[in-house]
Amino acid sequence: MASPRLRAVLLGVSLTLGLALAGGPAVAAPEVASVGCEAPAYLLATDLKIGRVVASLKNDRKLDILVIGSRSSSISSAESTAYPARLQTLLRDKLPGIAVNVTLEMRMKRTAAEVASAIGPLVTERKPSLVIWQTGTYDAIRSIDPEDFRSALSEGIEASQKAGADVILMNLQYSPRTETMINPTPYLDNMRVVAQEHDVPLFDRFALMRHWNETGEFDLFSPSPGIDLAMRVHGCLARALSTFVLDATHINPLELRTLR
Secondary structure (H helix, E strand, O other), rough: OOOHHHHHHHHHHHHHHHHHOOOOOOOOOOOOOOOOOOOOHHOOOOOOOOOOOOOHHHHOOEEEEEEEEHHHHOOOOOOHOOOHHHHHHHHHHOOOEEEEEEEEOOOOOHHHHHHHHHHHHHHHHHEEEEEEOOOOHHHHHHHOOOOHHHHHHHHHHHHHHOOOOOEEEEOOOOOOOOOOOOOOEEEEHHHHHHHHHHHOOOOEHHHHHHHHHHHHOOOOOOOOHHHHHHHHHHHHEEEEEEHHHEEEEHOHHHHHHHHO
């Protein structure tokens, strides 16, 4: 386990990235184009089906999504360009006639275990048909035992499902800087295993961001990435996530036009 001093350094580095990808001083929030940030098809496809979402779309013509995230789920002073807000816009465009609402619940500096214990009551209160649970980074920084992390994931998924929501797991953000200081592999692997055990889709944010960095779409190694990069990354994540969510329903969006 990392020493308290090392954990503080790692947290500082992670928060530097998170704040960079969350934006800096207040600026105008222009519409963010996500054209060009293509993703490998295998990262956006899943054989698993989010059945509660399908039922909500067909029976109620609505889609309520709760994103349970951290600092990297937001952009300071430009929330309309953060991926939850962009996801809502994209899904509304792709699902005409469906009432789409995406809300964000920030749980900063919380381990998966700390979040899992609160998921059940949170889902019961908000009543989403889909929970997108973004987790793993803080556990890696804190060197939480991977088995404890795995158990917490299972607890949170089961609590969400019991409360009536489908779940999509979203794994760690990728940073070439923090990867040299922490080992994300045990947490990435456990998220994959738990997702398979519970038949829930896993949105591989880590692999997507690494792909975009390696192909030159973004320079995530930049010491001063700035708000422009933050908005581009969030726009691309929202675009990929909207495709992923719809793929997990296994419904052709055009079919929804004829639903009564």
